[in-house]
Amino acid sequence: MRHKLSKDQIHFIENYLEHSDIYYADIRMEMTDHVASALEAQIQSGDDRVFYEIFKDYMIEHKSKLLENNKAFVRNVDKLIFRNLLKQLTRPLSTVVFILAFFSIYRALNFVDVQSLRTLISMFPIMSIVPFCIVYVILLKWFKLSRFSGIERLGFVQMIVFQLYNFIIIFLGIHVKESGNNAIVALSLALVLTVSLVMIKLTIMIVNQYRKEYKNLI
Numbered sequence: 001m002r003h004k005l006s007k008d009q010i011h012f013i014e015n016y017l018e019h020s021d022i023y024y025a026d027i028r029m030e031m032t033d034h035v036a037s038a039l040e041a042q043i044q045s046g047d048d049r050v051f052y053e054i055f056k057d058y059m060i061e062h063k064s065k066l067l068e069n070n071k072a073f074v075r076n077v078d079k080l081i082f083r084n085l086l087k088q089l090t091r092p093l094s095t096v097v098f099i100l101a102f103f104s105i106y107r108a109l110n111f112v113d114v115q116s117l118r119t120l121i122s123m124f125p126i127m128s129i130v131p132f133c134i135v136y137v138i139l140l141k142w143f144k145l146s147r148f149s150g151i152e153r154l155g156f157v158q159m160i161v162f163q164l165y166n167f168i169i170i171f172l173g174i175h176v177k178e179s180g181n182n183a184i185v186a187l188s189l190a191l192v193l194t195v196s197l198v199m200i201k202l203t204i205m206i207v208n209q210y211r212k213e214y215k216n217l218i
Contacts, residue, residue: 005036009051013039016059020067024149026214027073031066038062077149081157081202088198098194105193106186121172124189125165128196132158135200148210154203161199165192 005013014032022028039054047054088094112120136155168188 005040005051010036013055016055017066020063022066022070024074024147024152026148026150026210027070029214031070035062035066074149074153077153078157081150081153081206084206085157085195085198085202088202089195094194094198097197098190101190101193102186105189106182109182109186121169121185121189124192125162125169128165128192129158129162132196132199132203136203148214150206151210154199154206158199161195164195168192 010032013035014028017028017031017035022031035055035058039051039058042054042058136158168191172185172188
């Protein structure tokens with residue numbers, strides 16, 4: 001019969017990993033299961049030492065690899081979020097939103113003078129990130145979520161998107177100054193608006209996914 005670790009022993013492993021900079025609850029849970037299974041197998045093979053000695057020797061040998069796996073897992077989470085972002089952006093609904101935003105902004109620009117347009121453009125990055133931050137914080141506070149990799153890394157992805165916004169705004173500032181072509185301005189702002197809305201949608205989707213998969217940790 002296979003030896004099973006006690007709840008206190010498993011809790012000890014989890015606490016150790018948390019204090020070893022494995023911050024995210026989902027990653028830590030998977031690593032806890034991995035370490036627990038390895039220790040159980042070692043005990044089953046005939047190691048009759050006390051749990052803490054077995055655990056200490058195991059971590060001396062495997063801790064660096066576990067920490068490297070943690071970094072790799074986080075990198076994969078970032079890649080997954082970007083893939084989901086691109087997937088959502090290529091959906092028909094996102095295309096419809098982009099087209100509607102483009103024509104609405106294009107028509108509205110006919111009633112805006114160049115100076116006011118420059119002011120509006122300079123404010124757009126902040127105006128775009130605020131709705132995401134509000135939704136992000138409300139969801140975290142409302143559901144009192146633990147630190148999950150997919151949820152927390154959304155903030156990192158949003159900061160990269162924010163830098164993209166700044167690049168677009170710099171481009172628009174130069175373009176408005178030189179020609180004031182409303183079509184290019186509307187195209188760029190429609191893209192920023194569409195990406196912002198998709199980021200909010202993606203945030204809600206990922207939060208709901210973690211609530212279902214890890215409801216015992218929430």
